[in-house]
Amino acid sequence: MKTSNDCVNNNYLEYVKSISPKTKQKRSLLRAFWVGGVICLVGQGFRYLFEYGLGMSGDELSSYVSMVMIFLGSFLTGLGVYDRIGKYAGGGSIVPITGFANSVVSPSMEFKTEGYVYGTAAKMFVVAGPIIVFGIASSVLVGILYFIGFRIF
Amino acid sequence: MKRTIYFKNKPVIIGASSIAGPKESEGSIGKFIETTLNDDMYGEETFEKAESKMLFTAIKKATDNAHKKETEIDTIISGDLLNQIIASTFAARNFSSGYLGIYNACATFTEGLTIGATLVDGCYMNNVVCASSSHFSSAERQYRYPLELGCVRPPQSQWTVTGAGACIISTEGSGPKITASTVGRVIDYGVIDANNMGAAMAGAAADTLYTHFVETGLEPDAYDLIISGDLGTLGSRILKDLVWEKGFDIEKQHVDCGELIYNICESEYQGGSGAGCSSVVFCSYIMERLRENKLKKILIMSTGALLSSVSTQQGDSIPGIAHAVSVES
Amino acid sequence: MVLEVLFTLLKVFVVGGAICTIAQLLINYTKITAGKILVIFLLAGVVLQSVGLYQYLVDFAGAGATVPICGFGYLLADGAIKGAKISLFKAVTGGISSAAMGITAAIVFGYIFALIFKSRSKRN
Numbered sequence: 001m002k003t004s005n006d007c008v009n010n011n012y013l014e015y016v017k018s019i020s021p022k023t024k025q026k027r028s029l030l031r032a033f034w035v036g037g038v039i040c041l042v043g044q045g046f047r048y049l050f051e052y053g054l055g056m057s058g059d060e061l062s063s064y065v066s067m068v069m070i071f072l073g074s075f076l077t078g079l080g081v082y083d084r085i086g087k088y089a090g091g092g093s094i095v096p097i098t099g100f101a102n103s104v105v106s107p108s109m110e111f112k113t114e115g116y117v118y119g120t121a122a123k124m125f126v127v128a129g130p131i132i133v134f135g136i137a138s139s140v141l142v143g144i145l146y147f148i149g150f151r152i153f
Numbered sequence: 154m155k156r157t158i159y160f161k162n163k164p165v166i167i168g169a170s171s172i173a174g175p176k177e178s179e180g181s182i183g184k185f186i187e188t189t190l191n192d193d194m195y196g197e198e199t200f201e202k203a204e205s206k207m208l209f210t211a212i213k214k215a216t217d218n219a220h221k222k223e224t225e226i227d228t229i230i231s232g233d234l235l236n237q238i239i240a241s242t243f244a245a246r247n248f249s250s251g252y253l254g255i256y257n258a259c260a261t262f263t264e265g266l267t268i269g270a271t272l273v274d275g276c277y278m279n280n281v282v283c284a285s286s287s288h289f290s291s292a293e294r295q296y297r298y299p300l301e302l303g304c305v306r307p308p309q310s311q312w313t314v315t316g317a318g319a320c321i322i323s324t325e326g327s328g329p330k331i332t333a334s335t336v337g338r339v340i341d342y343g344v345i346d347a348n349n350m351g352a353a354m355a356g357a358a359a360d361t362l363y364t365h366f367v368e369t370g371l372e373p374d375a376y377d378l379i380i381s382g383d384l385g386t387l388g389s390r391i392l393k394d395l396v397w398e399k400g401f402d403i404e405k406q407h408v409d410c411g412e413l414i415y416n417i418c419e420s421e422y423q424g425g426s427g428a429g430c431s432s433v434v435f436c437s438y439i440m441e442r443l444r445e446n447k448l449k450k451i452l453i454m455s456t457g458a459l460l461s462s463v464s465t466q467q468g469d470s471i472p473g474i475a476h477a478v479s480v481e482s
Numbered sequence: 483m484v485l486e487v488l489f490t491l492l493k494v495f496v497v498g499g500a501i502c503t504i505a506q507l508l509i510n511y512t513k514i515t516a517g518k519i520l521v522i523f524l525l526a527g528v529v530l531q532s533v534g535l536y537q538y539l540v541d542f543a544g545a546g547a548t549v550p551i552c553g554f555g556y557l558l559a560d561g562a563i564k565g566a567k568i569s570l571f572k573a574v575t576g577g578i579s580s581a582a583m584g585i586t587a588a589i590v591f592g593y594i595f596a597l598i599f600k601s602r603s604k605r606n
């Protein structure tokens with residue numbers, strides 16, 4: 001039986017590649033840059049607010065800032081605005097923490113029709129699940145390596 | 154091996170109806186679409202239910218347009234893009250007719266026409282409905298990402314048509330006649346990019362078209378229009394190139410439903426796709442022109458990309474299929 | 483004072499923008515999907531912090547380095563390393579406890595907004 005690999009017709013794929021429309025490189029990079037920069041500026045704004053306005057510092061400060069950013073990302077997703085930003089900015093809105101919030105909320109909203117347990121809750125991490133998995137797993141690895149390191153040296 | 158069927162008794166398309174969402178209704182063939190919706194939820198709670206209701210409406214109105222009673226319809230042949238073709242089956246439970254559920258992705262409509270015409274031509278049945286539907290939002294969830302996820306659409310991607318089309322094929326009556334049909338072959342050139350369906354389907358379309366010309370002995374000039382299903386701008390260009398390589402020039406006759414259905418200048422994308430794309434265009438604009446006798450002989454060839462979200466995840470390439478049906482006024 | 487703040491904001495903007503531009507380059511040239519981009523950037527943050535480099539970027543650019551997802555990786559690695567100084571238990575749980583606010587916020591806000599809002603169909 002044929003597998004997908006047997007079907008590969010390199011001449012055809014080359015030809016398709018040669019006539020496929022190209023992403024507008026400069027434009028997309030510029031958009032990612034300024035939107036990404038602005039989102040970070042918003043984060044910095046909250047940082048100043050919490051630092052000088054509420055007298056927070058250290059881990060507490062950065063935790064609250066990321067909480068606010070996640071709130072904004074989720075809210076804009078709910079309003080149906082974030083995917084517009086994403087379409088415009090690409091990487092500029094995917095990479096900030098607001099994009100993480102977007103990837104949590106969007107499947108959750110989408111699958112609400114399948115119920116509040118198996119839809120909203122279970123499908124919440126369809127897109128963002130790997131981030132939690134790899135993040136926590138790698139932090140445990142780093143922690144253990146450092147623990148061994150500290151005990152040896 | 155022969156893949157072309159000739160219908161001796163010339164089954165007649167006695168009625169058709171189309172329904173489409175707001176984006177399609179604003180497009181270049183919008184004014185030919187019978188039912189246009191302002192809201193693509195169509196008063197339902199979910200996109201899947203809306204799609205099913207659209208299909209139901211299209212079948213119902215097509216029956217009315219053909220001046221047939223529901224009880225006179227022998228069988229409904231229908232398909233869509235949802236898992237286990239639920240839009241079709243759920244629409245069919247409203248009717249007392251028989252039901253054949255079919256799936257060939259976006260080529261479902263011409264597959265249905267072929268089966269329907271065969272049943273009618275063989276005098277096994279008198280009136281058969283052929284229908285297909287698709288819905289942007291339900292397809293997007295199934296094949297791609299959640300609607301609200303902020304991701305970039307690559308420039309080679311297409312837009313799934315929200316709409317449904319149905320037509321009634323009958324042994325007698327007035328209307329365009331189905332004269333021949335070429336059954337397509339599954340062809341895979343190893344395209345992996347699920348966003349570039351035009352390229353995945355163009356190979357199959359070229360093969361079907363070439364086979365049709367060779368087996369019938371016709372030249373492209375024999376047709377007023379050669380209509381491909383949903384190849385989009387890029388796929389259409391590939392099709393023309395591939396067919397030209399084999400010695401047929403379809404430049405003059407070729408149009409693509411995907412290119413036709415939206416005002417293409419409005420975005421950078423390739424045009425429409427989906428099982429509803431060719432059925433909406435055929436059951437509105439093309440039927441109208443055939444009835445007016447402005448088009449005398451056309452070849453409609455819906456094209457399908459036979460992928461699933463599972464096969465894409467597992468890294469398989471995308472096989473394509475295309476069935477061609479020749480219709481004369 | 484004003485000049486200093488403006489200069490910091492400029493640093494935030496440039497560093498944050500630059501990180502996003504790298505992501506866009508990856509999208510343009512490699513066809514990597516959004517989910518994988520996020521994982522790559524997260525792991526980059528973890529790795530850079532575990533060799534002690536990301537801290538410099540955070541000190542330099544503030545939110546420009548912490549708001550992108552690699553800042554989340556930085557937080558996880560930072561917590562784990564700090565915990566490792568204390569005990570094995572803290573080494574294992576340090577990462578997730580320093581990132582607890584982010585994960586909790588995502589789940590809680592995510593669920594609440596998913597209850598309130600509904601996915602809309604798109605026109606373009």
